Amino acid sequence: MSYRDLPSRARRAPRAPRAAGTVPTAGAGPAAPPRPPAIAVADLDLAGPDGPVLSCTPAPGGPAPAPGGDAYALVRLRGRPVATVLTRIPENADAAEALAAAYRSGRTAGTVGAADGPRPGEGAGGPPRAAVVVATRERAGRLARALASLLAQDHPDFRVLVVDNAPATTATHDLVRGSFAGRVDYVREPVPGLATAHNRGLAALSRDTEVVAYTDDDVVADPHWLTALTAPFAADPRLGCTTGLILPARLTTPAQILLESHGGFAKGFTPRLYDPARPPADEPLFPFTAGSFGSGANMAFRTDALRAVGGFDPATGTGTPARGGDDLYGFVSILSAGHRLRYTPDALVWHHHRETWQDVRNQAYGYGAGLTAYLTAVLVRQPALLPALLARLPRGLAHARAITAHRPGVARPETGEGGTAAPATAAVPGTHGAQGHPWPRALSRLERRGMLYGPLGYAAARLAQRGRRQP
Template structure:
């Protein structure tokens, strides 16, 4: 039986900048400013107004039609229907920041990410590469030969696991703020400023997250992942305050996946250290498979700090390309979700009553998110959160199987990391 979905053709990824919601085109082209010109076909476009991200649209450019004109027409129509999100907040001078990139044996991708980080417009930042359980010297050689002279710091963490690598980054960070991204992203030049400036404006802020969009939609697996929701959380800024729980989030704060993702997050350094950092038994590279970022978000909120989502803080993520990658990712999403919940209860048992009250609603939400859906043809990305995307039954089963395995994976991971101490104090896991 073939469990793969219908195979859509490649979709171009582009950026369009308008001078207003119904304005003229300021610029149009490939999302990352490189690659072949867009001449027609299906196009997934980030729409900006005066440089600020406000929406995405999916367009089909007819033969002989100007791609810029066709996409602009769709963008204006979209903004006329939905309006333009209020940017919100007051821009302040961002504090000194350390950017941590954990990596393992992906030197080529890391180089692309570091080039984009070195081009940031943030006034005061450093970059720390944490090489997690390396088996070759490729990452160390890359940083030493190409980036050390430009101020990039290299740190080796011998114990495998993304959360452990992130904790090592927190330990050595010199900045007041610690930002995290992955080695498979390209950061927008304004990313770090937009992600960290809110800390200067709000002393009670403990964490920020930002917008993640696809860098490529060239394979069926990439397109299907983005159709399923990808990593995008919309274009409206939002602040989550534990003292004033959002009325439209009845499962708050346990719907941590709605706050953001680990490829685009930042913490006040004093806060992430005070809450114990990332749980070493969660995350990629452990039997738990994920959940390290979700655990950290809930920990910060549980400690009374606010969390802000800022869509102006944009990174472009290179989704995995193959069907095997997607199946592994589906299983890992499910496992990471329940592993993080298990970690929260093990390490923060005071949250148990709140979690039990929300458990029925959480189970219903999990069933809805992981439900299989008829593709009805090719997958089309763009309508994030609408829950009308195609999602094959095979991937639905894998997600749910992962959810069942997550707590067991967490217990196994706890045994593996027993005795691992936080790098900034003597507390063990």
């Protein structure tokens, strides 16, 4: 979701002196980075690692790659996402063939294996009955695009529910009741906050809805998204949560390119199972590095499991003073209850990143605030986890410093997820979690300021909740 306009005192940027929890506006502070050339985003499907091109189309809502320009493409092998590739299309070259050649020259052995085996949902029995919840506020134009993609899913049994959060107008209601009448359900949640909206959607589902999926109003879902995201629940009774792949739909502004350069939302092309009974050896902070599990724009839960842990903490999330952390809290709650979590790259959504420098500044601050707000929520609501958190605190502080560190831009080719050939330009899409991508010092400082503010924001959100409960 994207609550750009949701009222929250923590979001406002007052005049000097600034209060805690605010982000300076674009005119106060470092200028935006130099404008890099736009990067076209494409969806490339090959018959095999060395096979012919089956299709090459622009990502939803974006321009087609053109000769002489930079292009970033999702590479599929007969429909299965396996890699991304970033390259410059030579003059007078066919864009699809140039992208295929760049993928082949940079691919790794592991990339080919990523497409082995049946696709999720192709086994016996099919995916379980599901519902998709989309929380939104005053973004009817983008919501319409998202809903159209959700109604085109190949899942055999699902419903779509829009939660209209603290609406100021009837635009969302009119869209759902008008253009999507009879195909999309609508509920209104007057209390602002993403977690509250998600809980409202959960409460509105029938008891026979086995899986609830959540996505945002600024995504376009791949037609196989819901099937891929929900099918693992049928195969694994201990599974409580799944997450999927999130790729950029457009890379046309410096802000969008910078965000993707910082790793974006993608978590790679290798499926992964997180099991609390067998903590992963390469995750010493498990389960508290919840950001590595996935993101709220692409997640699903076994409905009974999510209800049993109390849903999302309503004092977290965009639209509250806490500014974020609702999805992270959900992931840790599910794992702490003994359920497994699976990441599956076959479940793909295209995300429309924020477009302006001020958007990225807000997002950097929100990342930091949401991280420590969710950790505070875990300790407040699940105090039994305190010893485990304290034991990981030294490594956690080092991890926080690493992920928020300033990194200058690069001016050399790089290799990214699944073998990514990059042009020799600064600020190009990089690998999630690699900590070798560019990240301006101003954004590093904002993230760290957000981390300091997060517990205060969570406390303010809790107080606001109590005030609303009073007669």
